[in-house]
Amino acid sequence: MTTFAELPSFDHLLHYVPDVPEAVADYRAAGLPAHTNDAVSGFQNGGWRLDTRYVEILTVTDPQEVRSSLFARGVELLRPAIEALPGPAGALTFAVHVADARATAGRLRAAGHQVEEIEIRMAEHGVSFVEVFVRGGPSWHPFFITYDPPREELLAGVDPDAYERGPHDLSGLVVTAPDPQAAAHGLGELVGIDAVGACVPLPGATVLFEKGDEERLVAVTVTGDGPAPALKLPGLEVRFGH
Incomplete structure (x- = not known):
């Protein structure tokens, strides 16, 4: 479906919460060993790191301060997804890693999408990344990301003891939609992977669609047994054994 090797794969899920330490x-408690980072520039996050993939747990701690931060435009672009949440917490969207986000942006523009590119440079960490947001679609639709240096190189430089993965692996995302197959087809066209029925086999996390009143990212599936077949984190269901 693509004209060059975009190599799309799951990168990370954004889980918005009112309080990061409480959500962590x-x-x-659910057996998913997340961690908390310090608040910086009106923004705080934490995460459950798996490998190059992760779940980011995030919040805005100071709206005024975040407006003048590196994250200002990204938070602004996520605002529709935050406002679409049915409560104070929930999954906003997810990032799809591609070989060249700017080239992906070109493909999307040629297909008629309104696209915005953001480049963030974090000199103190020796890393930069380009994010590509597609405007005008469902708020849960993914954005695209490419890192410099590449994410595999970044992970190779991290001490394996620096993060705790735990016994589980993230296997999928669950999205509700009035027409699951149509929603899957729309996502497939966006990321460049053919939908199979009501499923998009995105490497790193398959995206599954279920019947629902509205399009919304509602759950993650993980491998292995948990404290229950399914349990609720703040605004997000976790389904074990998949």
Whole structure:
């Protein structure tokens, strides 16, 4: 479906919460060993790191301060997804890693999409990344990301003891939609992977579609047994054994 080797794969899920340390405690109680980072520039996050993939747990701690930060435009572009949440917490969207986000942006523009590119440079960490947001679609639709240096190189430089993966792996995302097959087809066209029925086999996390009143990212599936077949984190269901 693509004219060059975009190599799309799951990168990370964005889980918005009112309080990151409290949400991280909920993750850990569920057997998903997340961690908390310090608040910086009006923004705080934490995460459950798997490998190059991760779940980002995030919040805005100071709206005024974040407006003048590196993250200002990204948070602004996520605002529709935050406002679409049915409560104070929930999954906003997810990132799809591609070989060249700017080339992906070109493909999407040629297909008639309104696209915005953001480049963030974090000199203190020796890393930069380009994010590509597609405007005008469902708020849960993914954005695209490419890192410099490449994400595999970044992970190779991290001490394996620096993060705790735990016994589980993220296997999929669950999206509700009035017409699951149509929603799957729309996502497939966006990321460049053919839908199979009501499923998009995105490497790193298959995206599954279920019947629902509205299009919304509602759950993650993980491998292995948990404290229950399914449990609720803040605004997000976790389904074990998949």
